[in-house]
Every structure is written in structure tokens, then in C-alpha cells.
Amino acid sequence: MTDLDSLKRDMTRHADRMGFDTQPNPTGVPGLSLVRSRAPTPLDVVDYRPIFCLVLQGAKQTVMGDTALTFAAGQTLIVGLDLPTTARIVTASAGAPYLSLGLEIDIALLRELMAGLPEDALPPPRTEYRCSAMTVTTADPALVDAMARLYRLHEQPDDLPVLAPLTVREIHYRLLRSPEAPLLASLTRPDSHASRIARAIGRIRREFDNALPVADLAREAGMSASAFHEHFRSLTGTTPLQYQKTLRLMEARRRLTDTAESVSAIAFAIGYESPTQFSREYSRQFGRPPRAERALRTA
Template structure:
């Protein structure tokens, strides 16, 4: 969960695009290769955000208690944005304030964190998070395929392989994968490769060719074309020359 405290940014994956400004929050229920760009910030008012990693074990421990709650799920998406809700903003504020007192953090932190997770599960935008916890739901099956994609994103994977890992037919898997993630399985894999490639270029200064092969591309030309399309600059422009 990401809460924007100051400034604005845009986050996207596939056909989904979410614009966020101060006072709004983003909830990501699945492991998605999203890209983000800060759209409003300055030296006087820099972009500031608070990110909270959700504890899925804690979420699961709460599910039985909220499973029967009558909560609207019209916006049950893996990438959801909405104005900060006082119901979970209040415990989140208390949780952050504990940083100044280690003993309070140790004693009170776990219960406050549990309350934050509870409030997020109950929120209208927690719909996909709730579906993820239902055994054998489409959301949970897609999550299994995502784990496989994450582990083997460099390998050549077919939709039928991924569908088998999720226990679904190829056509049903493709449909539900896009409904959950906002993108296709192969585009998801491509995004994983390109995001990893950008890190290798920017942080390690690898050459375009060795980066292409390292993330699973067979052709540096094909890699450069995909990279330029996604990031609007050629990979050679992002490469940091080794010092």
C-alpha cells in the first residue's frame, strides 16, 4: 500500500493507469511489474510517499472473520487507487508515530498493524485482496502463475505452461490473468525482463547486448526495440558508463 503525502505520480501496468496525488493511496494485491513516474514535485515541495508492505500471513489470519462481510466489490482490481480513508488512516498514523518509542513499537505495533490490515480488507478497494485469499479462486490461481513468471522470467514460457501451473485451461487462464493484472501473461513477462534490464543498465553499466541476453532476449535488436517502446528512450541512453 502506498500513501501519497506530497506531490503526484502516475503508476501503470498494461492498460491500467492510475494517477495519484497527495491524500490518495494505491493498493496492489498481486506482485505486478508496475512502472511509476513522478509528475508533480519540486525542491520546495518534493515528492513524499509512505509505503507499507502487507503481511499476507496477517491478512489470511483475518480472512475468516471478514469473509461474510457484505462489502461492495465493484472496483475489485489488483491495482486500486482511492482517497485515503480515515478508518485505516488513523491506525496508520498511530503506527508511524511509534517509531520514536521502540518499546511502544514492540508492544503496541503488532496490534495496530493488524488493525491496519483489517481496515484495508474491509475497504471497498480491498476486494481483490479478499479474493486472493479464497482457496481456488481465480485471483489465487493467477497468483500461483505469477510466482512461476517471477522465478522463470528469463525462460521461454508458453501460456499453456502457465495455465497448467494455475490449474486452468489456456483460454480461461488468459482471460482471468488479464482481468486480475490488467495485462497479458506474455506482456507481463516482457515487462519483468525490461524492468530488470533497466536496473542492469543504470546500476551496473552493462552493455546493451549482454543486458539483452541476461534477461532472456535472443536478439539485442528486438530487445532495443521493446525497451525504446516501453521507456521512450533507447537502452544505450540509460546505460551508465562504468567508471
């Protein structure tokens, strides 16, 4: 089995050679990224997609609704849904940077693996009402070993096309056999609460700039409006309206940085009827008004 220290040394050499820092950096292995930060970071909005994250050094904190989850060296984070939230690196220094590996979770692959498991190997049933889309747990040695083998394929280009898919498959299989398997297994069942909420989230993401009444989203999920609201909040830590608002403001931030559109044009483009309301909510989310954001990011 691979130990965390040897993997940490390999990642540090790689990060030094490539100049990696802070943002998720591609490792050369499809779907696998590396993050290194030499200092703590401020709380900021992060758009998580389904991901399995292994922390090698330091610690990071993610805030989901009223709950703050901290995951540190030797722990893993599993995110099962597309989830805009806030996060920050809380433990990092020049001598001991934050280091983590993140692998995209393939729900279709999980579904395929679930279909092939014998009945007695399936994850046990779980009450979904209290289920969360984000969980932290102690790293399983077998998963650490598999992640290390996958990561080290970036130095084996001849082996990468053949062995990477096999190792990714192994990691997904081991995730299904882990203590957090019920969370992921629920996402593979089309009639589960988690899958129904995921379908509604897909619509919010496609149509974030449109008015989306909760009653319409609930019908799409096959739930009553009250049940939909309860399950949505239980899984994501937020409400459908706030989820959509966060997506709008994240898109606004991107446009402020990448385009020359006026603040008013951006406000209308992302679904706001009032530029004043947009500026007020943008300031509340990011701590500065849109014009100050543009000046900061284009300086």
C-alpha cells in the same frame, strides 16, 4: 483521530532531517516507507509489490494497461499483486512536495485475519472477472489514524517491537473491512481467480528468463488458456507475455547499472535470442538504447 495535516508536518520534518527525496525511503518501521519529491517526475517503470499507499500531499499517476489511475492527497492506492507498471509523480513543487507513506501488504496476515472473522463480517462476494489488482479510494479516517500511529513509532524505539506488529495487524484488519475488501479477500482464497493468477505470476517471476508458454501457465493456474488470458489481463492490465517482457527489461536495466556485462551478454542472460531484438524492445520501453542507458546511469 489523526488529521492529514499533522501527519504531513511530522513527515516533512523527518524527511528534512534524513534528506529523503523521490525514492521510497525506509522510516525505521519494518515494511513502512516514505516518499517525498519536490518536483514532478517522468513516466518510468515501477515494480509494485502488494502495498497500501496513503498520499498526504501532491499526486501520483500509475498507468495499468489502458487505464491511468491518479491518486492525490487524502486518497489511498491499494495494490494486491506483484505488478510491474509505469508511474510518475504529477503534482509536486519545492513549496508543496509530493508526500506519501507505503505499507507492505502481508497476504498471509490477511488470510489469518479472514479465517478469524465471523461469517457476517466477511467481505461480500465480488465478481472477479472485472477485478483489478490496483484500486484508488478516499482515505478512511481510521486507517489514516492507524498509519500515523505506526509511522510515529520510528521515534519510539522501545515501543516499536511490541506496538508495530499490533498496529500492522490493525491496518490489515481495517483494509479487510474497507470498501475494497473484496479485492484483498479474493487473494486470501486459494481457489479464487486472483490467487490462481498470483501463482502464475510467481512462476513468471521465478523463471522470467525462460520460455513460458501461456498454456503451461494456464495449467498451473487451473484454467483454460483463454480464461487464463482474460483473467490475467483483467487483474494486471497486461498480457502474460508483456508482463514477462517487462520483468526482463527491468532486470536488464539493473545489470546495465550494476555490472560490467556487455549488452549482448545481458540480452542472452535475460532470455533474449537476439541482442538486436533486445535493444529494440529496450529502447521502446525506456526511451533510449541499452548503451545510452549505461552511459547515462554510470556518468
